[in-house]
Amino acid sequence: MTTVIETVKLSKWYGSVLGLSDVSLKIEPGIVGLLGPNGAGKSTFLKLVTGLLKPSLGSVSVFGEKIIGNYRLFARIGFCPEQDSFYDEMTGWEFLTGLMRLHGYSAAESRRRATHALETVELTKDRDRMIRAYSRGMRQRLKFAQAIAHDPDLMIMDEPLSGLDPLTKRKLIRLIKNFKAEGKTVVVSSHILPEIEALTQTIILIHQGKVFAQGDIHVIRDLIESHPHLISIKCDDPRRLASHFLRAPDVLKIHFGSDGRSLLLETNNRDQFFGRLTAVLAEGRFAVEEITSPDDNLQAVFDYLIEK
Amino acid sequence: MNEPSRKLSVWTGFAASTGRVFSLFFARGRKARRTKVLFAFSFLPVVVSLMLRFHHVLSESRSFDGAYYFSNIIMVFYLNLIVLILALFYGTSVCSEEVEGRTLSYLLTRPLPRPTIVLGKSLAAVLLIAEMVGVSLLFSFLALNFGHLSPVACSRLLKYGGVLFLGVLSYSAFFVFLGSALKRSIFFGLLFSFGWENIVQYFPGSTQRLTIIHYLKSFLPEASSGRFSFLTFRLEATRPLPALLILTLVTAGFLALACLVFSKKEYLYED
Numbered sequence: 001m002t003t004v005i006e007t008v009k010l011s012k013w014y015g016s017v018l019g020l021s022d023v024s025l026k027i028e029p030g031i032v033g034l035l036g037p038n039g040a041g042k043s044t045f046l047k048l049v050t051g052l053l054k055p056s057l058g059s060v061s062v063f064g065e066k067i068i069g070n071y072r073l074f075a076r077i078g079f080c081p082e083q084d085s086f087y088d089e090m091t092g093w094e095f096l097t098g099l100m101r102l103h104g105y106s107a108a109e110s111r112r113r114a115t116h117a118l119e120t121v122e123l124t125k126d127r128d129r130m131i132r133a134y135s136r137g138m139r140q141r142l143k144f145a146q147a148i149a150h151d152p153d154l155m156i157m158d159e160p161l162s163g164l165d166p167l168t169k170r171k172l173i174r175l176i177k178n179f180k181a182e183g184k185t186v187v188v189s190s191h192i193l194p195e196i197e198a199l200t201q202t203i204i205l206i207h208q209g210k211v212f213a214q215g216d217i218h219v220i221r222d223l224i225e226s227h228p229h230l231i232s233i234k235c236d237d238p239r240r241l242a243s244h245f246l247r248a249p250d251v252l253k254i255h256f257g258s259d260g261r262s263l264l265l266e267t268n269n270r271d272q273f274f275g276r277l278t279a280v281l282a283e284g285r286f287a288v289e290e291i292t293s294p295d296d297n298l299q300a301v302f303d304y305l306i307e308k
Numbered sequence: 309m310n311e312p313s314r315k316l317s318v319w320t321g322f323a324a325s326t327g328r329v330f331s332l333f334f335a336r337g338r339k340a341r342r343t344k345v346l347f348a349f350s351f352l353p354v355v356v357s358l359m360l361r362f363h364h365v366l367s368e369s370r371s372f373d374g375a376y377y378f379s380n381i382i383m384v385f386y387l388n389l390i391v392l393i394l395a396l397f398y399g400t401s402v403c404s405e406e407v408e409g410r411t412l413s414y415l416l417t418r419p420l421p422r423p424t425i426v427l428g429k430s431l432a433a434v435l436l437i438a439e440m441v442g443v444s445l446l447f448s449f450l451a452l453n454f455g456h457l458s459p460v461a462c463s464r465l466l467k468y469g470g471v472l473f474l475g476v477l478s479y480s481a482f483f484v485f486l487g488s489a490l491k492r493s494i495f496f497g498l499l500f501s502f503g504w505e506n507i508v509q510y511f512p513g514s515t516q517r518l519t520i521i522h523y524l525k526s527f528l529p530e531a532s533s534g535r536f537s538f539l540t541f542r543l544e545a546t547r548p549l550p551a552l553l554i555l556t557l558v559t560a561g562f563l564a565l566a567c568l569v570f571s572k573k574e575y576l577y578e579d
Contacts, residue, residue: 014576050413050416050417051416052412052413052416052417053574054574069571071418071419071420071421071422072419073419074417074418074419074420075419077417078417079413079417081410081413081414083410083413083577085409085410085411086411087336087409087411089336089339089340089341090336090339094335094336098332098335098336099414099418101328101331101332102325102328102329102332102415102418102419102420103418103419104324104325104328104419146414
């Protein structure tokens with residue numbers, strides 16, 4: 001398979017702060033998810049790949065060519081930036097047709113492409129409204145539209161699903177999957193695992209500027225599943241509830257809250273634990289107010305994996 | 309493709325890219341709220357001209373030297389204030405507004421050579437300023453010379469307009485460079501405009517030649533007399549041709565520097 005993006009020992013420092021360290025990888029056509037907590041180096045990686053940043057060390061090539069100073073490559077690349085920024089004194093239509101003109105298309109062709117992109121992201125009705133009057137979701141879709149309007153072979157999307165309502169999120173996920181079906185390459189970053197899972201099986205885990213793991217999402221899932229989870233339960237009688245878990249092999253620790261109404265359990269097998277909990281609660285002897293998972297975030301998983 | 313036609317095609321592509329950037333930002337600039345505010349500001353000399361004219365009408369004095377007032381308004385308002393302020397705001401914003409507004413990535417991920425972004429946006433800024441100053445200048449001229457319009461007065465208007473256009477070009481180029489290279493470019497631009505330019509121009513000897521305004525003043529047909537004469541004080545006016553050459557070099561040099569900085573510099577958004 002052809003390599004679309006190749007980085008060799010790619011590193012980036014912002015002064016004395018490390019942005020990315022020694023990243024060597026090859027990205028092939030399809031959808032690749034770049035997953036990591038906030039500040040992990042995902043945006044730095046994407047900006048290096050698009051030539052918006054220059055590497056401190058190492059190199060990046062896209063479609064076999066160096067990206068730095070190679071502006072012609074951008075005819076084949078679409079970039080959806082993370083920041084929610086626009087030329088606010090423009091309408092969505094002016095913004096898109098203006099950017100298409102910068103690609104060198106004629107006025108008629110720019111209009112045709114802008115129309116198609118707006119239809120794709122379902123913004124046709126609002127095309128003549130000022131961007132500053134757009135909702136967050138509409139702005140996000142407009143950003144998406146400018147990245148796809150010139151029909152690029154490679155799309156680089158920095159947190160494209162953030163701030164979207166579930167319906168729009170689902171539509172964009174479907175669109176991104178369509179690009180894959182057309183043989184294109186999409187690199188999507190996110191700090192939310194289910195978002196990436198919905199898009200692709202191929203992921204790159206990035207943390208503290210380093211590629212932590214790369215490959216099939218199931219391998220990563222297995223790693224994550226072995227991560228001990230904290231589960232907090234608020235109920236009327238936490239001590240009595242705890243007695244049901246004292247001998248359970250999947251429960252590692254039990255703590256009682258100072259309020260006398262909460263219980264914190266640590267388990268190394270979440271599915272088994274929840275099966276047991278459901279069975280106990282089904283008997284109807286406890287009035288449970290709330291069940292939460294305080295460490296159910298990517299940062300906690302990464303911290304655990306690093307220690308491991 | 310042989311070498312000359314390849315070079316020609318590169319330059320044609322470069323010019324076309326500059327033109328595309330220009331048309332996008334010229335259209336955007338005309339609609340911008342900032343343009344409306346600065347357009348109103350550029351009418352300050354028109355208000356002063358009208359006040360002078362009304363004062364003359366109301367005081368019923370016989371003599372009113374429109375040419376004298378017009379040349380002083382050029383010095384006091386246009387060269388020392390309007391052109392400087394407009395060039396400062398539009399020039400520095402060519403690069404800095406993209407970084408501060410976090411819109412730079414939309415431009416840098418298009419198939420455009422980076423210098424064409426600077427040149428296209430600078431051209432749009434210069435034409436916007438020229439439009440504003442031109443309209444304002446015409447109204448000031450009419451307010452002060454109404455009833456005394458003569459070919460001499462009209463030729464003076466053209467000459468002053470030309471000098472102001474040279475000022476717009478050279479100051480804009482300098483401020484574009486400042487905006488591409490420095491973070492607080494407005495602050496340094498204000499220091500330059502109202503510190504360096506407005507003070508050093510009055511230094512005797514050749515120190516005044518280190519200011520842009522010195523060369524602009526060198527084109528003015530005569531030193532104005534009367535209470536504002538200090539504003540055109542100059543010990544050694546540079547002859548028009550060398551002055552034109554120096555202003556052209558200043559414009560080309562600072563634009564080239566701005567293009568170089570913009571092409572090489574890594575712009576980071578502040579988080």
